[in-house]
Amino acid sequence: MNAEMIAEQPQAGADLKTLDFSVWMLERLARTEDALSLWVGVNTPAGLGEAMRYAVLDGGKRLRPLLVWAAAEAVGGHAAATLRAGCAVELIHAYSLVHDDMPCMDNDVMRRGKPTVHVQFGEASALLAGDALQALAFELLLPEEDDIPCSMQAKLCRLLGAAAGSHGMAGGQAIDLASVGKQLTESQLREMHRLKTGALLLGSVLMGAACNAQTEARAIEALTEYGQALGVAFQVVDDILDVVADSATLGKTAGKDAANDKPTYVSLLGLERARAHAEELRQQAHAALARSGLADTQALAALADMVVQRSH
Amino acid sequence: MNAEMIAEQPQAGADLKTLDFSVWMLERLARTEDALSLWVGVNTPAGLGEAMRYAVLDGGKRLRPLLVWAAAEAVGGHAAATLRAGCAVELIHAYSLVHDDMPCMDNDVMRRGKPTVHVQFGEASALLAGDALQALAFELLLPEEDDIPCSMQAKLCRLLGAAAGSHGMAGGQAIDLASVGKQLTESQLREMHRLKTGALLLGSVLMGAACNAQTEARAIEALTEYGQALGVAFQVVDDILDVVADSATLGKTAGKDAANDKPTYVSLLGLERARAHAEELRQQAHAALARSGLADTQALAALADMVVQRSH
Numbered sequence: 001m002n003a004e005m006i007a008e009q010p011q012a013g014a015d016l017k018t019l020d021f022s023v024w025m026l027e028r029l030a031r032t033e034d035a036l037s038l039w040v041g042v043n044t045p046a047g048l049g050e051a052m053r054y055a056v057l058d059g060g061k062r063l064r065p066l067l068v069w070a071a072a073e074a075v076g077g078h079a080a081a082t083l084r085a086g087c088a089v090e091l092i093h094a095y096s097l098v099h100d101d102m103p104c105m106d107n108d109v110m111r112r113g114k115p116t117v118h119v120q121f122g123e124a125s126a127l128l129a130g131d132a133l134q135a136l137a138f139e140l141l142l143p144e145e146d147d148i149p150c151s152m153q154a155k156l157c158r159l160l161g162a163a164a165g166s167h168g169m170a171g172g173q174a175i176d177l178a179s180v181g182k183q184l185t186e187s188q189l190r191e192m193h194r195l196k197t198g199a200l201l202l203g204s205v206l207m208g209a210a211c212n213a214q215t216e217a218r219a220i221e222a223l224t225e226y227g228q229a230l231g232v233a234f235q236v237v238d239d240i241l242d243v244v245a246d247s248a249t250l251g252k253t254a255g256k257d258a259a260n261d262k263p264t265y266v267s268l269l270g271l272e273r274a275r276a277h278a279e280e281l282r283q284q285a286h287a288a289l290a291r292s293g294l295a296d297t298q299a300l301a302a303l304a305d306m307v308v309q310r311s312h
Numbered sequence: 313m314n315a316e317m318i319a320e321q322p323q324a325g326a327d328l329k330t331l332d333f334s335v336w337m338l339e340r341l342a343r344t345e346d347a348l349s350l351w352v353g354v355n356t357p358a359g360l361g362e363a364m365r366y367a368v369l370d371g372g373k374r375l376r377p378l379l380v381w382a383a384a385e386a387v388g389g390h391a392a393a394t395l396r397a398g399c400a401v402e403l404i405h406a407y408s409l410v411h412d413d414m415p416c417m418d419n420d421v422m423r424r425g426k427p428t429v430h431v432q433f434g435e436a437s438a439l440l441a442g443d444a445l446q447a448l449a450f451e452l453l454l455p456e457e458d459d460i461p462c463s464m465q466a467k468l469c470r471l472l473g474a475a476a477g478s479h480g481m482a483g484g485q486a487i488d489l490a491s492v493g494k495q496l497t498e499s500q501l502r503e504m505h506r507l508k509t510g511a512l513l514l515g516s517v518l519m520g521a522a523c524n525a526q527t528e529a530r531a532i533e534a535l536t537e538y539g540q541a542l543g544v545a546f547q548v549v550d551d552i553l554d555v556v557a558d559s560a561t562l563g564k565t566a567g568k569d570a571a572n573d574k575p576t577y578v579s580l581l582g583l584e585r586a587r588a589h590a591e592e593l594r595q596q597a598h599a600a601l602a603r604s605g606l607a608d609t610q611a612l613a614a615l616a617d618m619v620v621q622r623s624h
Contacts, residue, residue, distance in 0.1 A: 044479065134446050
């Protein structure tokens with residue numbers, strides 16, 4: 001998956017800067033994978049660990065950990081905190097996919113090119129594995145070792161809870177659930193996605209920024225704008241890909257939104273205007289970075305490009 | 313429920329000490345209920361808040377918050393931290409019941425004398441409400457207001473995560489799931505319950521103790537022994553009540569363990585030995601309190617009595 005992603009960088013950008021970003025990304029992905037493999041589902045009873053590892057390892061674009069890394073490095077963040085924060089947001093993302101795929105929710109049988117967790121391990125194990133992954137996300141942020149100041153641990157947990165909970169991702173999922181078969185206005189659709197996918201993407205950026213307690217207000221404000229624009233862009237592109245890509249490329253069932261009669265940016269704006277909107281958001285994200293006062297925002301800029309230009 | 317619980321204090325104990333405990337308990341229950349009502353499912357989108365409040369409010373013995381209060385007061389704990397810690401453990405307990413009751417787990421339709429959350433709101437909403445309650449439990453421990461030191465916030469989150477996650481409650485549930493229809497040894501049964509119900513009960517006591525950062529190691533050791541004995545006693549009594557009580561008294565389906573072919577202390581020890589074991593554990597809990605060096609452990613002692621002598 002990682003090698004593929006790099007191969008799919010647009011040709012026009014295959015200059016030194018893009019190669020640098022690819023190297024940067026591969027290195028952070030490797031550290032994230034190693035840490036997840038070390039921390040997830042270890043010494044866990046009765047098959048629970050196996051289901052947790054299946055849900056998390058060997059798959060996923062790791063966009064959220066990469067956002068944490070990029071933001072943390074832009075502010076000169078604490079290295080151990082950065083690694084843990086990146087893994088924590090990925091666990092929240094992974095648990096949400098496990099629960100989302102269950103029969104009572106989206107009832108999806110394929111994810112990242114393999115059977116979903118409840119298909120592989122049964123519904124009860126999927127439910128428990130998701131629950132345990134959420135708890136583990138917080139546990140990872142609270143090590144007794146690693147010399148992360150307790151104020152930073154608390155701040156990271158606070159941001160994660162806000163991004164994951166009823167005023168973040170879980171709240172957005174509830175709106176999504178209530179909206180099936182309904183005609184939403186653009187502002188209602190935006191509100192749903194601001195919470196459902198946007199909150200954890202923004203949370204990733206803000207957690208990265210919180211890996212340095214001295215990050216300036218001006219930078220946090222700019223990173224907030226960046227994270228918000230990127231969050232919307234991600235969803236717009238997701239909606240576009242659901243229409244134009246096939247299941248094999250996506251690694252999950254394509255055309256699902258239309259089949260489920262779900263409102264999307266494409267159903268609302270049409271394909272061309274949705275594409276233009278994604279590009280506009282990419283530019284907004286870049287502009288926010290330019291205002292941040294931070295010296296090194298290249299990785300953040302490249303991630304915004306990747307989100308808009310991705311093919312899966 | 314509260315009034316009933318007080319009415320059910322054993323007659324022999326209806327002296328001044330018991331009346332004091334009843335007053336103590338009612339006062340903490342009221343503060344806990346008020347706080348839960350203030351904090352749970354507020355400004356939460358699309359019916360999610362309603363399901364969260366249904367799962368948490370107007371029901372439950374609130375044993376875990378009471379343990380937090382009793383332990384925190386024994387060590388002279390931070391008042392705001394105590395209130396939040398009590399509510400946080402109750403939210404973890406409440407979410408676990410919502411998910412446990414779902415069709416893919418225990419498939420139970422009645423809880424605390426009313427329809428379970430998935431019966432009332434649908435499975436998808438129950439799944440989401442449980443997820444959101446777990447996140448909220450951590451959020452409650454991390455207020456920016458209230459002047460709780462960040463070291464205490466981090467410590468409380470650490471204890472909650474350990475009690476709730478794959479090496480605590482969720483791990484115990486996985487063992488439970490894997491054990492249906494199997495003959496467990498007494499030590500396997502103990503290990504399952506140590507995690508499934510014991511971890512959060514012990515966690516409640518330890519979180520209470522963590523509401524004062526200066527609590528002595530000797531006291532924490534004794535409170536750990538107390539919490540462990542109480543945790544086992546709780547489960548032994550639960551197993552006894554499942555056999556001897558009726559559904560109306562329990563507020564949930566009685567005889568469920570036998571019907572589900574689940575191993576229990578009663579199926580393993582028989583009813584009389586199970587009762588003797590509960591009494592033995594109650595005395596162990598008292599002995600641990602006597603060794604704690606803490607001046608005021610009356611409420612903790614009374615809670616151990618209540619756990620063993622309860623009728624539901």
